[in-house]
Amino acid sequence: MPENGFLGGLRRLCDRHGILLVADEVQTGMGRTGKMFACEHWGIVPDIICVAKGVASGLPLGAIIAKAGVMDWPASKHTSTFGGNPLSCAAALATIDVLQGGFIENAAAMGKLLLRRLRDIAARKPLIHEVRGRGLLIGIELARNGKPAIAEREALWKRRCGTDCCCSAEAKASCGCARRWSSPPRKSASRWKYLKTRSTKF
Numbered sequence: 001m002p003e004n005g006f007l008g009g010l011r012r013l014c015d016r017h018g019i020l021l022v023a024d025e026v027q028t029g030m031g032r033t034g035k036m037f038a039c040e041h042w043g044i045v046p047d048i049i050c051v052a053k054g055v056a057s058g059l060p061l062g063a064i065i066a067k068a069g070v071m072d073w074p075a076s077k078h079t080s081t082f083g084g085n086p087l088s089c090a091a092a093l094a095t096i097d098v099l100q101g102g103f104i105e106n107a108a109a110m111g112k113l114l115l116r117r118l119r120d121i122a123a124r125k126p127l128i129h130e131v132r133g134r135g136l137l138i139g140i141e142l143a144r145n146g147k148p149a150i151a152e153r154e155a156l157w158k159r160r161c162g163t164d165c166c167c168s169a170e171a172k173a174s175c176g177c178a179r180r181w182s183s184p185p186r187k188s189a190s191r192w193k194y195l196k197t198r199s200t201k202f
């Protein structure tokens, strides 16, 4: 998640220099952060939004969403072998319907609960430096003596996945020492009830 002010500054910079602002919402879009698109948290309107993954609830689909002025190429100038798959498109329309039927609001509410509970835990665990995020996309930053707790993060990964983290050294360096908690939006809170009990044993 960007810091407050970052996206607004980027939007202004793009406007000043005539640059298109592209928001990759492949992971952050489709309601996960408690809004349909994460950029809405900062009131930003990008020129292009990319979505995939959750857009069709697991059926293969990606989409480029853009203003009419950007999408005005002549018919057949842009093709794709599997583009516009009817089944995937139907799944995407159904996904949008269910998201707008309460899932997004629930992601926002459950995200607030999750942040609160994780911050309670952080207050008792010196290893947790910071908990941040929006909706159901949350990062838990680990640090020891003011430095990224890399060994501890790797150990957590191994305990959860049974293998070493497969990210490249560059990817590990760029994401610092945060572990990510991400979940798809759901309608009901029932799956989150365990937070009230199990998280205290974290």
Ligand SMILES: Cc1ncc(COP(=O)(O)O)c(C=O)c1O
Pocket (backbone or CB within 6 Å): 024, 025, 026, 027, 052, 053, 062
């Ligand atoms: C943020 C982000 N953008 C783009 C992609 C690529 O999406 P796709 O595999 O649907 O092309 C991914 C895939 O993991 C992603 O996480």
